[in-house]
Amino acid sequence: MWRRSVVSRISSRISVSSSSLPTNPRLIPWSRELCIVNSFTEPPLPSESTAKLGITGVRSDANRVFASGTVAAAATTGEVSSRVAAVAGLGHHYARCYWELSKARLSMLVVATSGTGYILGTGNAAISFPGLCYTCAGTMMIAASANSLNQIFEISNDAKMKRTMLRPLPSGRISVPHAVAWATIAGASGACLLASKTNMLAAGLASANLVLYAFVYTPLKQLHPINTWVGAVVGAIPPLLGWAAASGQISYNSMILPAALYFWQIPHFMALAHLCRNDYAAGGYKMLSLFDPSGKRIAAVALRNCFYMVPLGFIAYDWGLTSSWFCLESTLLTIAIAATAFSFYRDRTMHKARKMFHASLLFLPVFMSGLLLHRVSNDNQQQQLVAEEEAGLSKEVKAPRRKKRVAQPPVAYASAAPFPFLPAPSFYSP
Numbered sequence: 271m272w273r274r275s276v277v278s279r280i281s282s283r284i285s286v287s288s289s290s291l292p293t294n295p296r297l298i299p300w301s302r303e304l305c306i307v308n309s310f311t312e313p314p315l316p317s318e319s320t321a322k323l324g325i326t327g328v329r330s331d332a333n334r335v336f337a338s339g340t341v342a343a344a345a346t347t348g349e350v351s352s353r354v355a356a357v358a359g360l361g362h363h364y365a366r367c368y369w370e371l372s373k374a375r376l377s378m379l380v381v382a383t384s385g386t387g388y389i390l391g392t393g394n395a396a397i398s399f400p401g402l403c404y405t406c407a408g409t410m411m412i413a414a415s416a417n418s419l420n421q422i423f424e425i426s427n428d429a430k431m432k433r434t435m436l437r438p439l440p441s442g443r444i445s446v447p448h449a450v451a452w453a454t455i456a457g458a459s460g461a462c463l464l465a466s467k468t469n470m471l472a473a474g475l476a477s478a479n480l481v482l483y484a485f486v487y488t489p490l491k492q493l494h495p496i497n498t499w500v501g502a503v504v505g506a507i508p509p510l511l512g513w514a515a516a517s518g519q520i521s522y523n524s525m526i527l528p529a530a531l532y533f534w535q536i537p538h539f540m541a542l543a544h545l546c547r548n549d550y551a552a553g554g555y556k557m558l559s560l561f562d563p564s565g566k567r568i569a570a571v572a573l574r575n576c577f578y579m580v581p582l583g584f585i586a587y588d589w590g591l592t593s594s595w596f597c598l599e600s601t602l603l604t605i606a607i608a609a610t611a612f613s614f615y616r617d618r619t620m621h622k623a624r625k626m627f628h629a630s631l632l633f634l635p636v637f638m639s640g641l642l643l644h645r646v647s648n649d650n651q652q653q654q655l656v657a658e659e660e661a662g663l664s665k666e667v668k669a670p671r672r673k674k675r676v677a678q679p680p681v682a683y684a685s686a687a688p689f690p691f692l693p694a695p696s697f698y699s700p
């Protein structure tokens with residue numbers, strides 16, 4: 271039934287009509303996809319679109335008319351405008367397929383984390399808006415490619431799940447080669463853009479993340495519940511690549527947002543795995559929720575990971591990334607999401623799982639906005655230190671000043687610890 275409704279929806283969108291001329295689907299690449307769609311129900315329908323475009327190779331009546339040149343009316347304004355409409359219909363159809371293949375809303379969230387990483391990684395330099403745009407565009411393209419590959423590998427699984435069965439590939443709205451071409455072009459363009467306009471570190475992180483998501487996480491979903499943790503690493507990389515794009519390096523400070531994303535994803539995906547457990551079972555995925563009928567284990571895992579987020583606000587402040595306001599904000603946020611996880615732990619109903627899921631959806635944008643709002647650039651840190659010095663010299667006697675730490679690449683720490691006699695390596699800081 272659903273296939274019939276999909277077919278009729280798609281057919282109406284791309285103006286396929288049975289009243290027109292016969293076409294040979296093998297002669298036009300996209301008509302193969304129309305053929306796939308139609309083959310669910312009946313033999314391929316003649317396509318008005320293809321006829322209007324005049325790109326069929328079949329010696330149809332209309333072509334003969336064209337060839338003989340007897341009907342000048344073929345070139346009338348009405349004919350041209352209907353061809354334009356047909357092309358627009360196809361453009362709209364494929365734009366929609368690309369949008370869905372890319373899981374565009376998820377990819378935009380990924381872009382938001384990468385952009386936040388970029389701004390945080392800018393340090394004391396002015397934010398470069400072209401740089402930010404290139405980073406966001408490159409991340410979007412690579413995330414779109416990763417998500418398309420994920421769907422290419424999961425066609426048969428997605429077809430068995432209510433949540434995913436209407437995606438472009440299982441519903442037959444686009445062919446596999448077409449989706450592969452889209453994924454390849456989007457991924458390669460994104461990697462080239464990042465490599466040429468930001469740096470190789472950012473391009474390398476993004477490409478490695480694509481491989482981790484499409485070629486490790488995706489098959490692992492059908493093998494072992496550990497997939498959720500591997501997926502959490504995938505979700506944590508984009509802010510790191512944003513930071514790397516801005517600064518050309520990775521430091522301890524750059525790890526705060528990725529750590530938050532990693533821990534945040536566990537309650538988020540545990541809630542989803544609980545809510546969609548039947549769907550995941552039908553799709554053949556090995557989610558932890560399927561091995562935990564009571565839900566107690568997944569609730570405990572979710573709660574534990576909420577607690578792991580508690581120190582992050584303090585670390586961000588201590589490492590000089592944010593002002594002290596962020597400690598308060600981050601703690602309140604973490605308590606709020608932990609409360610929903612605790613409530614789910616005590617009462618493992620769908621309602622409580624949904625609440626935890628919604629809390630997780632709210633958490634991330636608010637956490638990232640807080641990081642940006644209370645961000646302390648190195649310049650601000652200096653001004654803050656001077657102001658403090660001028661205003662509170664007397665207080666200094668009572669309490670030793672908290673030492674503000676500036677972001678350091680990990681190698682600087684490493685070299686200082688075991689070989690303190692070596693000079694600290696210097697790094698380019700924009």
Ligand SMILES: CC(C)=CCC/C(C)=C/CC/C(C)=C/COP(=O)(O)OP(=O)(O)O
Pocket residue numbers: 380409412413416417420476479480483501502504505508
């Ligand atoms: C730069 C770059 C490559 C970024 C990629 C970021 C990315 C795709 C993050 C998604 C993380 C994730 C585990 C999603 C769930 O996929 P799923 O397969 O469980 O979702 P599904 O069940 O809806 O298909």
